[in-house]
Amino acid sequence: MALAAARRLLLHAGSRLGRREAVDGARRFANKRVLVETEGPAVMKLRNPPVNSLSLECLTEFTISLEKLENDKSIRGVILTSECPGIFSAGLDLLEMYGRNPAHYAEYWKNVQELWLRLYTSNMILVSAINGASPAGGCLLALCCDYRVMADNPKYTIGLNESLLGIVAPFWFKDMYVNTIGHREAERALQLGTLFSPAEALKVGVVDEVVPEDQVHSKARSVMTKWLAIPDHSRQLTKNMMRKATADNLIKQREADIQNFTSFISKDSIQKSLHMYLEKLKQKKG
Numbered sequence: 001m002a003l004a005a006a007r008r009l010l011l012h013a014g015s016r017l018g019r020r021e022a023v024d025g026a027r028r029f030a031n032k033r034v035l036v037e038t039e040g041p042a043v044m045k046l047r048n049p050p051v052n053s054l055s056l057e058c059l060t061e062f063t064i065s066l067e068k069l070e071n072d073k074s075i076r077g078v079i080l081t082s083e084c085p086g087i088f089s090a091g092l093d094l095l096e097m098y099g100r101n102p103a104h105y106a107e108y109w110k111n112v113q114e115l116w117l118r119l120y121t122s123n124m125i126l127v128s129a130i131n132g133a134s135p136a137g138g139c140l141l142a143l144c145c146d147y148r149v150m151a152d153n154p155k156y157t158i159g160l161n162e163s164l165l166g167i168v169a170p171f172w173f174k175d176m177y178v179n180t181i182g183h184r185e186a187e188r189a190l191q192l193g194t195l196f197s198p199a200e201a202l203k204v205g206v207v208d209e210v211v212p213e214d215q216v217h218s219k220a221r222s223v224m225t226k227w228l229a230i231p232d233h234s235r236q237l238t239k240n241m242m243r244k245a246t247a248d249n250l251i252k253q254r255e256a257d258i259q260n261f262t263s264f265i266s267k268d269s270i271q272k273s274l275h276m277y278l279e280k281l282k283q284k285k286g
């Protein structure tokens with residue numbers, strides 16, 4: 001209920017902002033954590049500092065922004081990137097999965113599923129300009145895209161590292177990984193929780209291209225231009241043919257997946273693992 005109300009408020013605020021900024025001549029709209037520019041190729045920038053973690057609020061704003069773009073028939077493609085220096089996205093917000101109650105976990109997971117389904121099955125062309133670290137849910141966002149360009153900086157890593165946290169990537173994360181890099185590579189990378197450097201990610205196929213850091217955005221734009229030259233109807237039908245079975249696999253068991261997540265994440269042993277991981281992140285500083 002609370003989330004539905006927040007969603008209505010955000011949609012309302014979003015459209016107000018959209019109108020005001022359009023009058024200023026800059027075609028863009030923004031929520032607090034997501035900025036969307038629609039001048040030229042549309043660009044969606046995550047800005048949830050310090051690490052673009054996907055909190056419930058951030059997920060909601062992201063989903064709403066995507067919905068607005070999908071509803072604008074003049075927009076055929078979106079570049080997904082980050083405004084936080086050195087970070088694409090740190091993935092799901094660990095604080096949404098730690099020390100909360102089952103109802104919260106269920107609500108959070110429903111929103112994770114919702115964003116994934118929208119992104120993965122989007123009719124728009126999605127290109128990610130990966131300009132920073134992209135572990136776990138950050139990698140998931142990138143994997144939803146039709147093409148991934150990553151900055152050539154060995155400090156940035158990408159991959160589904162869930163097993164390093166003592167948690168398990170859900171079957172639909174796994175399915176998408178398999179679709180992208182093949183069964184053997186996915187099996188190994190998932191068990192080891194591998195975080196790939198840009199060069200390794202390119203080699204294994206997690207990303208499609210690695211370019212110097214200052215060229216990530218221009219490359220993403222030129223990729224978008226190429227993809228925009230393809231007729232929408234044939235490209236969309238082809239995308240749907242490639243992705244539908246994977247999305248349907250989750251759609252037919254959404255409720256069971258929410259139940260699985262809620263009972264898994266509520267376990268004492270899993271909460272303990274998350275606690276240790278969060279402590280490790282804190283100690284990194286000291």
Ligand SMILES: CCCCCCCCCC/C=C/CC(=O)SCCNC(=O)CCNC(=O)[C@H](O)C(C)(C)COP(=O)(O)OP(=O)(O)OC[C@H]1O[C@@H](n2cnc3c(N)ncnc32)[C@H](O)[C@@H]1OP(=O)(O)O
Binds near residue numbers: 051092
């Ligand atoms: C068999 C049954 C199966 C059932 C299904 C169960 C399914 C469960 C699966 C759940 C899926 C989860 C997917 C995820 O996405 S989990 C999140 C994984 N993310 C990570 O591991 C990233 C962790 N973060 C980092 O590695 C680094 O922070 C960074 C992104 C490389 C950036 O490093 P940097 O040095 O710049 O910054 P700091 O590390 O100092 O971080 C700054 C502060 O941000 C906090 N932080 C970092 N990441 C997160 C996060 N993901 N969520 C929340 N908060 C985060 C960090 O603690 C610092 O906070 P502080 O300033 O308060 O200390």
